[in-house]
Structures are given as C-alpha cells and as structure tokens.
Amino acid sequence: MAKTRSGSPGATTPRRVIGVLLAAVLGATALAGCSSTGGKRAEDRANQLAADGSAVNTPRWTFAMVTHSGAGDSFWDIVQSGAKQASAKDNIKFLYSNSDQGNEQSQLVQTAIDQHVDGLIVTLAKPDALKSVVASAVKAGIPVITINSGATESQQFGAITHIGQDETVAGQAVGDELDKRGKKHALCVLHEQGNVGLEQRCAGAKDAFSGEMDNLYVDGTNMPDVQSAIEAKLQADPSIDSVVTLGAPFAATAAKARDEAGSKAEIDTFDLNAQVATSLKDGTIGFAVDQQPYLQGYEAIDLLWLYRYNGDTLGGGQPVLTGPQIVTKDDADALLSYTKRGTR
Numbered sequence: 001m002a003k004t005r006s007g008s009p010g011a012t013t014p015r016r017v018i019g020v021l022l023a024a025v026l027g028a029t030a031l032a033g034c035s036s037t038g039g040k041r042a043e044d045r046a047n048q049l050a051a052d053g054s055a056v057n058t059p060r061w062t063f064a065m066v067t068h069s070g071a072g073d074s075f076w077d078i079v080q081s082g083a084k085q086a087s088a089k090d091n092i093k094f095l096y097s098n099s100d101q102g103n104e105q106s107q108l109v110q111t112a113i114d115q116h117v118d119g120l121i122v123t124l125a126k127p128d129a130l131k132s133v134v135a136s137a138v139k140a141g142i143p144v145i146t147i148n149s150g151a152t153e154s155q156q157f158g159a160i161t162h163i164g165q166d167e168t169v170a171g172q173a174v175g176d177e178l179d180k181r182g183k184k185h186a187l188c189v190l191h192e193q194g195n196v197g198l199e200q201r202c203a204g205a206k207d208a209f210s211g212e213m214d215n216l217y218v219d220g221t222n223m224p225d226v227q228s229a230i231e232a233k234l235q236a237d238p239s240i241d242s243v244v245t246l247g248a249p250f251a252a253t254a255a256k257a258r259d260e261a262g263s264k265a266e267i268d269t270f271d272l273n274a275q276v277a278t279s280l281k282d283g284t285i286g287f288a289v290d291q292q293p294y295l296q297g298y299e300a301i302d303l304l305w306l307y308r309y310n311g312d313t314l315g316g317g318q319p320v321l322t323g324p325q326i327v328t329k330d331d332a333d334a335l336l337s338y339t340k341r342g343t344r
Helices: 009-033 039-052 076-092 101-114 127-139 152-156 165-179 196-208 222-234 246-263 276-280 293-310 329-340
Strands: 064-065 093-097 120-122 146-148 161-164 185-190 214-215 242-243 266-270 286-288 323-329
Touching: 064 076, 064 101, 064 329, 076 093, 076 246, 101 120, 101 152, 120 127, 120 293, 127 146, 127 152, 127 242, 146 152, 146 293, 152 161, 161 246, 161 293, 165 196, 165 242, 165 266, 165 286, 185 196, 196 214, 196 266, 214 222, 222 246, 242 323, 246 266, 246 276, 246 286, 246 329, 276 286, 276 329
Parallel strands: 064 093, 064 120, 120 146, 146 161, 185 214, 185 242, 242 266, 266 286
Antiparallel strands: 286 323
16 A cells, blocks of 8 residues: 655554553453462353453443544445444443534533543544543543544643544655645645544645645535535636545536546545445545554553553553545555445
C-alpha cells in the first residue's frame, strides 16, 4: 500500500495495535491461569469464559460511545462493528448513541453520565459543545477516551487518550498524493459546516498541495444538492482536475456530478466502504484515505478495558494514530473482502 507523508507517526500504528492485542491476551491468560488448586480450576474457568463468549472474567462493565454521526452514516457502522467485537471479547455491555448536532450530542453524553457508565467514548467534532459535559464525566470518575475527531482538545478536556488519525497529517498526505499524480487544481468538498476535523483535512491538503485548491461547502444530508453543487462547480471551472470528498458516501455522488458535468476530474476520497473499494478497482475513484474506523472502535473499548482492569494507557499523552493510509487500485482486491464484511 502507498506510503503517507514521510515521518508520519501513523507508521507506528501497527506496533501499537499489536501491543494492545498482546496486552489483552496476556491479561486474559493470567486471569485464566492463576489458580491455587492447579490446572483443573483454570480449565473450568476457561470453559466458562468460552461459554459466555468473552475472553476475560472481569466484571461486566458498561461502556458508552457517543458520536457526532448523522443518521445512516456507514462509516460509523464500521466503528460500531469494531467496538462490538471488542466488547464481546472483554465482557463489556456496549451502548451507542449519536447526533450530528453538538447540543444534542452533549445531552447524550450527559445521559450516559446519569446512567453511571463505567467508561465513555466520545467524538469531539464540535468541541465547544462537548467541553463542559466531558469535564462532568471526568469529575464523576468516568474514564473518557476520545476517538476520530478532537485530537487537539482531547488531553485538555481530561481524556486519557485519543484514537484516530491526525486530520492535518491526513490532509497533507492527500496534497502529496495529488502532486504525485500531477494534479493542478483540486476541489475539497466539506459536507458538514462547523466540523473542525473536515476543516483540518482541507487545510492540510491545501498546505501540502503545490497546485490550487478550492473549498466547496455542501449539505451532506441532501445528496441531490451535493451532486448539483459539485456539478455546477465543475461546469463553471473546467480547470478543476480533482475532486476530494471527505467521506466515502460522497465519492459516488461526486462521480455522478463529474459525469453529468462532462468533466474529466479525478474523484478521490477520505474513508472506505465496499462501494469505494469497488470504485478503486474499476478506476471510478483514484485513491482513498483509510483511517481504519473498525480499529478506532475496537481499540477504544480495549483501551478502556485495560485502563479499568490494569490502569494501562497508550500514547504517552500523544494520540494513538490509526491513519492515514493511502489506498489505490493496487490495493482494491485485498480491501474488497474486508469492506464486504464491514470491517474496513
């Protein structure tokens, strides 16, 4: 798979992931193997754990995840898939709620606090709306992990770590890739106003790209309008040779807009789903930026479990990066099997 910007901390991500998994496995092994009466009791305990479907015998803690997702966003289905898998392994009751409105997301976090959850996972796409309620969770003694968005604010708000990609670094990787492809004029399509992570992606891309880059703001909840806006921009400016969308569902819409406008612009996107993997393979999309959402959900649960069980943290005060990773047509076959099962 193509490399990202030289020196990107994202290159250490696999090592961190292995560390998390090894810690979980070793913790489970220690729990199953420590017995004053020998192997028989350890074997009985292991059998019981297997029957319950979990790999540990820690208490059945409740962890809540509250995100800024809008309705029907397939990206967050993948995040949940990872979180649910880790929850089953770690004997966790998993609660999920979401709203793309900052005040409503804040209320959902407060609901989780009122339910006295044992751990909280939250996104900070609109950090000003979440600052106070995250502080309330920390004050209540609930460990908080932030994921996906809010790396800059995470530590300041009292979270024990942040899991996701650095959006500026991810944007820079896009700018570098556009340069490699000889692009001269790109359009960055922002589908949610006020989302700091989306702004950082476009800003990072513009910073690294040697060509011209324009921002186009659209209403991501209205796909026909998204298509119309992109189509109009391409018709008005034939010099645009690349359209960068900031979420997988918007890539196909951008491709339709390009075709309707009679443009030859390349469509590139952040994030993956099965349709994007297929489009990479057939050339409809040039490249995608994968931030591994399954891993964000899985690691968030696992790290909260490790913190509750053993006081463990990862990152040393820095974000635990799950991306960016540039994927192209060469990677499509390998990705298709993962996307179809909902893990990439």
